[in-house]
Amino acid sequence: MESSSRLAALLIPLCLILSIGPQSVAQNSHEQWNSAGWVDDLHLIRQTLLTKYANLQWLIDERQVDLAALFSDIEARVRASGNDAAARAAFDRLIRKIDDGHVALQWPNRGGQDISNRSTPKDAPSLCAGAGYANKTGTTELISLLPGYTPITTSQIFQAGTIAVDDRRVGVLRIEAFMPQQNLKVCVDAVEKLKISVGMPCDDSCKERIEEHGYARMTTALEEDLRSMQSLGAEALLIDLTNNGGGSEWAEAVARMITGKRLISERLGYVRGSHWQKHWTELAGELRAFAKSAEPSDRARLEAWEAEANRAAEESSKPCSIQSDCSWLGRAGFSTGLVGSASSNEFVGKPWGKLVFSPAEFRYRDALWTKPVIVLVDQGTASAAEEFTAILQDNRAALIVGSRTFSAGCGHTDGGTPTALPRTGATLEVPDCARFRADGSNEVNGILPDVPIPWRSDDGVRFKARLLEVRLISLIRLALSGG
Secondary structure, eight states, X not given: OHHHHXXXXXXXXXXXXXXXXXXXXXXXXXXXXXXXXXXXXXXXXXXXXXXXXXXXXXXXXXXXOOHHHHHHHHHHHHHTOOSHHHHHHHHHHHHHHHOOTTOEEEOOOTTOOOOGGGSOOOXXXXXXXXXXXXXXXXXXXXGGGSTTOEEEOSSSSSEEEEEEETTEEEEEEEOOOBSGGGOHHHHHHHHHHTTOOSSSOOOHHHHHHHHHHHHHHHHHHHHHHHHHHHHTTOOEEEEEOTTOOOBSTHHHHHHHHTOSSOOOOOEEEEEOSHHHHHHHHHHHHHHHHHHHTSOHHXXXXXXXXXXXXXXXXXXXXXXXXXXXXXXXXXXXXXXXBSOSOOOTTTTTTOTTHHHHOGGGGSOOOTTSOOSOEEEEEOTTOOTHHHHHHHHHHHTTOSEEEESOOOOOOSOOSTTOOOEEOTTTOOEXXXXXXXXXXXXXXXXXXXXXOSEEOOOOTTOOHHHHHHHHHTTHHHHHHHHHTTO
16 A cells, blocks of 8 residues: 555654664763653653554644654754753653644652542532532633623523524523533532532542433533523524533533434544453453343344454454554444444433443433534534534534634543653553544544634634624524525
């Protein structure tokens, strides 16, 4: 394959450059500092990218990053650093150059242990803070600045309301994140409803109960707000996902709540190796166990899915170099699991439902909203928010408006595949999966809007609102016309 030959040409010089052993640090002002450990960790980063990074093919083919030149430059910077701070800056530069939202270096905390979660909570808000819940700071209030905005206080969980556009009523909804952890009220409500004691820290079981209640409350709240908009005569729905950094597979459930179309999720790609081999093998085992006691019709389906998981496990065990002609990523199933499209009631009462179709974890209802939908995105729209946007766009279920999204794509499954860097004490995280869109492209490219607005990441919210306002009439007309 021509592409593979070009990749090999790029990577062979990289291997030659990075196989050179650590050199002695320059004398004079640097003679007390040794770069050898840092260079060793840099080699480990390179090796991790070449073996565990889901978007390696994209980085080379799509972004056309010259890895050999990049690592040569970073190594030279590290060797010339003279101290740990400068060497760390070189490592951080490498991560910025890779520019993948799920590639990150977690540096050790030199300030001592964080004991905040061990303190005794005095009330529900302090317990929730210790459990990792907090209202998102620095978020926009774009929809409240639009003309004629009237808030809806039905659920009191989401910022929601209506606006008047071209003599038409439009529902507006702000989703800060596709998870409850960025809404303190959701957690406080859970503590009160579940009668959780505030006299002791929240352990893992406590956190699981709060999270489960949180998703249920958010799902109900969204339903309440959508019904309120319908009762007020809203003819279209505008969803603000600007600066939404993602969350969980709840995004897939929400997408199905706000359209009458039967959505098909993105295809899944996964990194070959022990991590995903374990994932598929364990999934096959769980499905086999459920099949033993299932009804005949369910047993047939479970056995078919078990066979599919076993095939994926076998495929994940086959090593594949980026220079070879095999597919860098294994392919199986969808972003939602082995099932990419299903009704919200298909797996009700099936304890194994969420194993094959992740939205089944949440008790939601399809098509609560069936009128036109507009989704606002910007450079801060990332991860699960991009997943939400991509499936709506691919299924022609919404009009996407704004600027290109963050480009985070799929992230880390089952805890991910973190790599400890022994010299620096840092941990390297790289994505182990990829989501592929209807046109075959990797979602990590970011979502290109159907209707662009010239927003920039550093624009103030009032200016962004003005740029949107001048287009509102044409946008609503386009959405209502089915454009």
